[in-house]
Amino acid sequence: MELWFTEQHTPDVRFSIRVGRQLFSAKSKFQAIDIFESDEFGRFLTLDGVMMLTEKDEFIYHDMIVHVPMATNPDIKNVMVIGAGDGGTIRELVRYPSIERIDMIEIDEAVVTACREYLPQTTCSLDDKRVRIHYEDGLKFVRSRHSAYDLIIVDSTDPFGPGEGLFTKEFYGNCYKALTGDGILVNQHESPYYEEDARAMCQAHHRIRDFFDICRVYQAHIPTYPSGHWLFGFASKKYDPVRDLDAERWRSLGLKTRYYNTDIHKGSFALPTYVLEKLNA
Amino acid sequence: MRTYRLPQEETPLLDALGQYRRNRIVPFDVPGHKQGRGNAELAHFLGRECLAVDVNSMKPLDNLGHPTSVIKRAQQLAADAFGAEHAFFIVNGTTAAVQAMILYACKSGEKIIMPRNVHTSAINALVLSGATPVYVNPGVDRRLGIALGMSVSDIRRAMDEHPDAKAVFVNNPTYYGICSDLKAIVALAHSRNMLVLADEAHGTHFSFGGALPDSAISCGADMAAVSMHKTGGSLTQSSLLLTSGSINAGYVRQILSLTQTTSASYLLLSSLDISRRNLALHGSAIFERVTDIAEYARAEVNKIGGLYAYGRELINGATVFDFDITKLSVFTRDIGLAGIEVYDILRDEYGIQTEFGDLGNLLAIISVGDSDQNIERLISSLSEVKRRYMRDRAGMFDHDYISPIVELTPKKAFYSDKRSVPTKASDGMICGEFVMCYPPGIPILAPGERITAEIIDYIRYAKDKGCLVTGTEDITTQHIKVVGGND
Numbered sequence: 001m002e003l004w005f006t007e008q009h010t011p012d013v014r015f016s017i018r019v020g021r022q023l024f025s026a027k028s029k030f031q032a033i034d035i036f037e038s039d040e041f042g043r044f045l046t047l048d049g050v051m052m053l054t055e056k057d058e059f060i061y062h063d064m065i066v067h068v069p070m071a072t073n074p075d076i077k078n079v080m081v082i083g084a085g086d087g088g089t090i091r092e093l094v095r096y097p098s099i100e101r102i103d104m105i106e107i108d109e110a111v112v113t114a115c116r117e118y119l120p121q122t123t124c125s126l127d128d129k130r131v132r133i134h135y136e137d138g139l140k141f142v143r144s145r146h147s148a149y150d151l152i153i154v155d156s157t158d159p160f161g162p163g164e165g166l167f168t169k170e171f172y173g174n175c176y177k178a179l180t181g182d183g184i185l186v187n188q189h190e191s192p193y194y195e196e197d198a199r200a201m202c203q204a205h206h207r208i209r210d211f212f213d214i215c216r217v218y219q220a221h222i223p224t225y226p227s228g229h230w231l232f233g234f235a236s237k238k239y240d241p242v243r244d245l246d247a248e249r250w251r252s253l254g255l256k257t258r259y260y261n262t263d264i265h266k267g268s269f270a271l272p273t274y275v276l277e278k279l280n281a
Numbered sequence: 282m283r284t285y286r287l288p289q290e291e292t293p294l295l296d297a298l299g300q301y302r303r304n305r306i307v308p309f310d311v312p313g314h315k316q317g318r319g320n321a322e323l324a325h326f327l328g329r330e331c332l333a334v335d336v337n338s339m340k341p342l343d344n345l346g347h348p349t350s351v352i353k354r355a356q357q358l359a360a361d362a363f364g365a366e367h368a369f370f371i372v373n374g375t376t377a378a379v380q381a382m383i384l385y386a387c388k389s390g391e392k393i394i395m396p397r398n399v400h401t402s403a404i405n406a407l408v409l410s411g412a413t414p415v416y417v418n419p420g421v422d423r424r425l426g427i428a429l430g431m432s433v434s435d436i437r438r439a440m441d442e443h444p445d446a447k448a449v450f451v452n453n454p455t456y457y458g459i460c461s462d463l464k465a466i467v468a469l470a471h472s473r474n475m476l477v478l479a480d481e482a483h484g485t486h487f488s489f490g491g492a493l494p495d496s497a498i499s500c501g502a503d504m505a506a507v508s509m510h511k512t513g514g515s516l517t518q519s520s521l522l523l524t525s526g527s528i529n530a531g532y533v534r535q536i537l538s539l540t541q542t543t544s545a546s547y548l549l550l551s552s553l554d555i556s557r558r559n560l561a562l563h564g565s566a567i568f569e570r571v572t573d574i575a576e577y578a579r580a581e582v583n584k585i586g587g588l589y590a591y592g593r594e595l596i597n598g599a600t601v602f603d604f605d606i607t608k609l610s611v612f613t614r615d616i617g618l619a620g621i622e623v624y625d626i627l628r629d630e631y632g633i634q635t636e637f638g639d640l641g642n643l644l645a646i647i648s649v650g651d652s653d654q655n656i657e658r659l660i661s662s663l664s665e666v667k668r669r670y671m672r673d674r675a676g677m678f679d680h681d682y683i684s685p686i687v688e689l690t691p692k693k694a695f696y697s698d699k700r701s702v703p704t705k706a707s708d709g710m711i712c713g714e715f716v717m718c719y720p721p722g723i724p725i726l727a728p729g730e731r732i733t734a735e736i737i738d739y740i741r742y743a744k745d746k747g748c749l750v751t752g753t754e755d756i757t758t759q760h761i762k763v764v765g766g767n768d
Contacts, residue, residue: 137653137654137657139654139657139658139661140581140657140660140661142661143657143660143661143664144584162654164654165654165655165657165658165661168631168632168658168661168662169630169631169632169662169665170631170658170661170662170664170665171661173665173668173669174661174664174665177668
């Protein structure tokens with residue numbers, strides 16, 4: 001018998017991984033949570049049947065969503081992370097001793113509980129004393145904050161389901177308000193390739209651009225996400241991620257990373273023409 | 282938990298339609314799309330399952346105009362669920378139910394006591410029936426600029442002055458969620474042999490919620506028009522007319538046939554049957570949740586500052602006897618924006634469609650279909666609208682309810698010889714048609730009312746702010762029909 005996990009990347013495209021066994025399956029108030037074990041990708045987490053992370057390639061996503069803003073402004077002290085129930089983003093953030101406080105806002109406690117049990121590789125730093133976990137709607141949390149954070153990372157699911165509110169104009173506007181004068185907003189920005197993902201990408205970009213003077217998009221190669229070509233948004237009231245990168249300073253921190261380096265940092269902002277055309281449309 | 286006389290799990294109409302489909306009946310009757318086969322595009326859009334039961338009345342499916350089997354049973358179940366003697370399924374919207382109530386109660390020339398802030402359907406019914414309205418000025422909240430309920434003392438005065446009136450017409454509640462003291466009004470009316478007719482278009486849920494105002498039928502009203510499609514979950518245009526034991530059901534049926542279609546849609550009828558079961562079995566749990574969501578949203582909106590989401594604190598024992606807390610009405614004028622402006626910003630910039638905005642207020646309907654996440658979106662968007670658009674409130678129009686000066690009955694004015702004049706030059710003339718903002722559909726002018734400079738100013742201001750001003754023959758409202766002379 002063969003057991004396969006299949007995700008429908010579009011109505012006409014499927015992505016499958018052969019599964020050794022299923023470790024966890026539950027329906028929370030918000031979504032279906034499943035954790036599988038596979039030979040090729042190690043353990044992996046899906047929400048409502050959509051791939052969130054695998055042990056094998058999660059480092060790419062988490063390196064890029066954390067180290068790009070941190071290298072742009074190494075003086076960041078207060079961070080808000082929205083989503084991130086798997087803990088991977090927190091794991092990378094706590095490597096910076098200069099960060100004083102991390103508020104993690106995850107809507108679904110059941111995701112964190114499941115990941116703590118089955119994905120210690122990413123949840124290993126959730127108990128760091130600078131981390132406070134708030135189980136509530138990110139949109140609600142950010143609404144009541146004013147000039148309080150140097151960095152907001154939106155580590156969300158896709159905009160179809162519980163994560164939908166995190167792709168809205170009201171969310172980005174409230175993030176703008178919650179950031180300090182030199183604040184940075186980084187978000188997972190969907191993929192430029194398949195039509196539905198690309199539409200979400202453009203919409204998010206246009207909405208962010210309405211609020212932030214500096215609004216850039218960067219990319220990474222993530223094998224288990226639709227098309228493998230994934231984007232991140234970088235928006236700031238002050239810092240340009242390429243011009244203001246102090247590569248020497250970041251290297252002096254001595255952080256060992258497997259995907260991120262300061263050349264990739266600069267290079268990741270160079271986008272294919274068809275992506276630029278879509279973003280600027 | 283309420284108890285019912287009849288087994289509310291039953292859905293006789295739904296079952297009959299299921300049977301019809303299983304029997305694979307070959308249709309040689311209307312509708313001509315023949316269970317969808319004759320209109321592939323429509324079948325694709327609405328779904329083949331849906332079109333397969335878009336059928337005409339026939340013996341096994343009963344007939345709305347002359348119910349003897351499954352529709353009769355479904356109506357009995359609905360009456361039981363709402364605590365009424367009879368229930369009539371309506372497929373022409375609550376408008377048809379409101380008109381039937383008035384046509385039942387008043388013949389031409391007879392009087393009906395009503396507040397002026399009724400839905401246009403009620404005044405339309407006066408045009409049809411020729412009844413004479415005796416308007417009771419509703420209370421007005423000066424700060425919010427909204428019309429409230431009627432006080433019992435004002436109704437008593439109207440009854441004293443017009444002891445020959447046949448009926449009293451009451452909003453239960455108003456669009457904004459405000460209720461009059463219906464029990465006292467019923468006692469007063471019945472002591473003078475007047476019927477009480479309730480427009481319960483916005484109060485379907487009252488029969489099923491603990492913390493909600495009393496339903497009209499439970500207060501002893503004789504008839505109630507209930508928009509099942511608004512907060513009860515049925516399809517748009519489906520509605521209920523409820524009557525008490527004092528009403529001749531056979532005559533109601535005849536009155537309904539005057540205006541209602543003879544080809545009642547089984548999609549609408551079955552949606553009434555299914556929704557009635559859902560409300561009867563799960564209504565109290567559903568509306569407990571709806572109430573919780575609405576109260577949460579109200580508290581959160583009030584934390585934003587500048588926006589006022591009002592609630593039970595408005596209750597004053599007279600013109601606000603009770604308040605429907607499932608309505609999320611927000612006063613916007615203190616942030617320098619008209620309700621209609623906030624309504625437009627929410628839709629155009631935030632992708633959020635609310636029920637309506639008037640000059641000072643925004644109304645969001647909270648229902649069984651709302652999720653916690655969507656409520657957060659609404660609250661967060663309002664917070665953003667304030668942050669980004671707040672301006673000085675100087676120059677804002679601050680009265681939304683203007684007492685009418687009635688010169689002619691609506692019917693007399695509507696059917697008079699009329700001429701068209703520029704709206705801005707109509708001061709002092711008698712209006713021959715309706716003018717209203719839609720929504721909410723409460724006339725600014727009804728046929729037979731004197732036009733004033735204040736009203737002209739109001740219409741201009743409402744148009745400037747983006748209200749959809751409707752009712753006039755001239756779709757642009759540049760011109761208005763006034764009584765006297767011919768074009």
